[in-house]
Amino acid sequence: MSPPPQPDSQQQQAQQQYEKLHSQYNELAELAGSLAHEIKNPLSVIRMNLELLNEDPSEAKTPNERRALNKVRIVEEQCVRLENMLNDFLRFARVRNLNLQPSNLNEQIEQVLNLFEVQARKSNIEIRRYLDADLPTVFLDRETIRSALINLVKNAFEAMDHDGELTARTYVTRTGVALDLIDTGCGMDERTAIKMFDAFFSTKDGGSGLGLPHARKVIEAHGARIDVQSELGRGTKFTIEFPAPARLATGAAAVV
Structure with a gap:
């Protein structure tokens, strides 16, 4: 034996x-x-x-x-x-390597929100910004993180359709830097919230079901985490927390 x-x-x-x-x-x-x-x-x-x-x-x-x-x-x-x-x-x-560079999270979310300004005016959606001016630097691949943030903001706009409010808030946590994206849209039930990051799962007609899974994949490749809180008829809150620079290796990471 x-x-x-x-x-x-x-x-x-x-x-x-x-x-x-x-x-x-x-x-x-x-x-x-x-x-x-x-x-x-x-x-x-x-x-x-x-x-x-x-x-x-x-x-x-x-x-x-x-x-x-x-x-x-x-x-x-x-x-x-x-x-x-x-x-x-x-x-x-x-599958690609991340080009991690010292970055300001405020600048990244601001650039993404600016892309939606015209749509916000047309749909009567107010964008509120509460961005911590003293936010420390984090290491980001700016291209991929921007695509992830675009998917999250697009999801929020689609949930609100017309008349609503999107709040973007950045702040420092005990372990890193966080971003909240809070919308006043239709919200989700528990089953949808659990499955929303599954590939090809979509509640929208014509949706590919890959936008949110792609966003999570990119975020987790940065060593970050994404959480969601939602209530049907009340809206949804996404929280992304990036590790402090000391906890994140400055080399290349892979999106897999």
């Missing part, structure tokens, strides 16, 4: 198993990304030709021609939807 494996041996086996799974995931992600690209190319050609067919709807003279153009428009809309889903999938599946 062979002796039971020692702790060091168990750790080694666990590490080998992790590396094997990680390698398999990378291969699968690369394959999925290649497949998505292959689908996108003919889809783009189809959409462009549909746009040409639908270039001048006023030229349709008969009821049959108008019905045909209406069907062309429907197919074109579905092509756009598929392209958007493929783009979301490519962002979610992509």
Whole structure:
């Protein structure tokens, strides 16, 4: 009878198993990304030709021609939807190293909120900012963290539709730096809140179900955590807490 494996041996086996799974995931992600690209190319050609067919709807003279153009428009809309889903999938599946740089979290969220100012005015949504001016520096990959924040703010706007309030608040915690995003939207029940970060889960018509999973993936790759509190009919609060610089290695981390 062979002796039971020692702790060091168990750790080694666990590490080998992790590396094997990680390698398999990378291969699968690369394959999925290649497949998505292959689908996108003919889809783009189809959409462009549909746009040409639908270039001048006023030229349709008969009821049959108008019905045909209406069907062309429907197919074109579905092509756009598929392209958007493929783009979301490519962002979610992509594996890349993070380029961590000393950054100001206030600047990152401010840039994202500015992107939504026009939409906020159109939808009568007030954006409130309570940003700690003395916030310490954190290490961020500015491109990927901005994409994660855009997904979270977009989700908040969609939850409010028209008339509402989005509050962005930054502050220092015992272990790092935090950001709250609080909306006055429709909120979620417990089941939805639990499943919202699952890939392909969506409560929206036409949603890819990849925006929030991508956001969490990016945030956790930064060594940060994201929590959600929500109440149906009352709104939702996302809290992201980034580790203090001393606790975060300044090298490259991987989004996996």
